Amino acid sequence: MTDPDPVPLSRLTTLRVGGVPVRMALPATEQELVDAALAAWASGDDWMLLGGGSNTVASDEGFDGTVIRVITRGIEVTPPAAGQDRVRLRVQAGEPWDDVVAHAVAQGWAGIEALSGIPGSTGAAPVQNIGAYGQELDSSLVAIDFLDYETGARRRLEAAELELGYRTSALKQGLRGIVLAVELDLHDTTAEASVLGSALSAPVAYGQLAGALGVQLGDRVSLATLRDTVLALRASKGMVLDESDHDTWSAGSFFTNPIVTEAFGRTLPGDAPRWPIGPPDELPDRVIPLTDYAGVGPIPGAGATVRLVKLSAAWLIEHAGISRGFRLPGSRAAVSSKHTLALTNTGGATADEIAQLARYVQGRVQAEFGVILQPEPVLVGLHL
Ligand SMILES: Cc1cc2nc3c(=O)[nH]c(=O)nc-3n(C[C@H](O)[C@H](O)[C@H](O)COP(=O)(O)OP(=O)(O)OC[C@H]3O[C@@H](n4cnc5c(N)ncnc54)[C@H](O)[C@@H]3O)c2cc1C
Known part of the structure; x- marks a missing residue:
């Protein structure tokens, strides 16, 4: 679980900068993640979390403490109750975000499809309330399972308690701890699809995306088409990770819109x-x-x-x-x-x-x- 020979952060971040940390923990299950965090906190050393490293710019000096790399995996699904069309997902923090979106789109679950192609882990998604092309995480986020640094205890935090805003949250503003899992609420369009012939997205809410799709704002299109169109738009801006394209060796947008x-x-x-x-x-x-x-x-x-x-x-x-x-x-x-x-x-x-x-x-x-x-x-x- 502890890496005896930590690699430089430049190898674990999409901007590819950052020196060698003193220690690195690699917890692969939710319990190992809790144990690794409690051990790091008990040691009194400095600590930081790393998911996909796509929103982290680390200094050339590395990190004088423990880097906890979150690589937990798994998606639990609670299907809709009879006559309902909402599906609940509990996603482990280390699950790559875009795999969750791809899975949802393939299953006919709408609500996060415009967030296709955003790199990084699911646990980091609430940290800056990821958003793109007219959707933000907060419209689908129900709650997080959180390990609180102040108390060392696990607790469930409802989305409303997270002060989610444009590229920000209480987690980014100083609430210290670990997102262990994320609970999402999505629209199960499968019953509707059997009538309409295809699983439809949430209403398109971004002008440029509507233009690329040739539809009006507020229209719904097939989930798969929406995902493909978002991925193509993102790729044209260097916003889909591509090892061979240096324009994607970035941390995404470096500045927020003021x-x-x-x-x-x-x-x-x-x-x-x-x-x-x-x-x-x-x-x-x-x-x-x-x-x-x-x-x-x-x-x-x-x-x-x-x-x-x-x-x-x-x-x-x-x-x-x-x-x-x-x-x-x-x-x-x-x-x-x-x-x-x-x-x-x-x-x-x-x-x-x-x-x-x-x-x-x-x-x-x-x-x-x-x-x-x-x-x-x-x-x-x-x-x-
Ligand atoms: C090419 C590119 C395109 C991007 N496009 C977008 C975009 O369209 N919209 C958008 O919003 N963002 C975008 N981003 C930014 C980035 O992908 C997101 O912020 C993503 O959620 C970061 O996830 P990560 O796992 O890589 O985070 P990391 O960089 O590993 O960590 C980011 C922060 O979250 C903390 N963190 C990580 N995991 C946890 C956890 N389990 N619990 C608590 N804190 C945690 C870290 O300590 C750190 O403070 C883009 C980045 C790149 C490189």
Whole structure:
């Protein structure tokens, strides 16, 4: 269960950077995972979790403690009760997320098909509430089984307790512990399919996806077609892992789309994309304390009711003069040649080179637009 000869984190992360950790545990069952965690916590040493390593940027110094690599597997299915069309899945944390999606699509279970092709483990999926093409995990997540670092006890946490939001959750914001298993609730379309002739997806909720499918927003298409279309769209942006394609040697999007006040958004050029948070007719008026504001400068109307908009980080980067394929002189880190939001390793890059590029991109965007881009991946031993 403990690896006597830990490999460098560069071999276990999709960005392929990171030095050798002091210790590595490889628990393969849920009980072994609990035991490994309790042992690491009892030792008083530092510890960290690693699933598929697709959202982790580790420093060149490695990690001065125990890396617990989560490789548990298994999906338990609770079929719908008579006359019902909801199916429950309890998925072990180490199960690769895209295998879960592929299985659901093959079985005719709708709700996570737009999340096809997202790399990594199921246990990490709630950490940043993974999302893509109009779906987010929180629409299907019921609960997690959690091993709490504070108490050492197992407990079930309902989705509502996890403060899931855009690329964030309580787990990303400081709730320490281990997701042992994830419970999902999906729409079993098999009865419907026997009438309609094919298993249909959840309503399409993303303009670009609707365009690629040749349908309207809100339409439903065959689950298999939706998955194939999402995978093709993702591949065209270097967002499906491919050993031979250096554009996919990344951590996915390196920066989140900034959320700013509508008033601040109006200071940007008129063609800068901005989306109200939530559907326009349900757009909430929210009061945000100044300290929660991720942008820069005082919030106009802070303390009063303010409306928020989401900006496009990719647009900000491109319009700050950084184009696809950009790299600093002599560096092996580069902006993806397919997608400005991904920072990539062109081969042999160090974590320092990735961090330098990230700081440069942040600096250019801040100088041009006054917005500080926030990193999406988890940084281990690194600061921007
Ligand atoms: C090419 C590419 C495309 C991507 N596209 C998307 C996308 O479209 N949408 C999206 O949301 N993300 C995307 N990502 C980011 C990434 O795939 C997701 O965040 C994924 O959920 C990370 O899973 P992982 O197992 O690889 O996490 P890791 O990198 O191993 O870990 C990430 C964080 O989760 C913690 N963690 C891991 N396992 C557990 C556990 N069992 N319990 C508690 N904490 C845990 C780790 O400690 C770490 O803090 C992409 C990444 C890549 C490389």
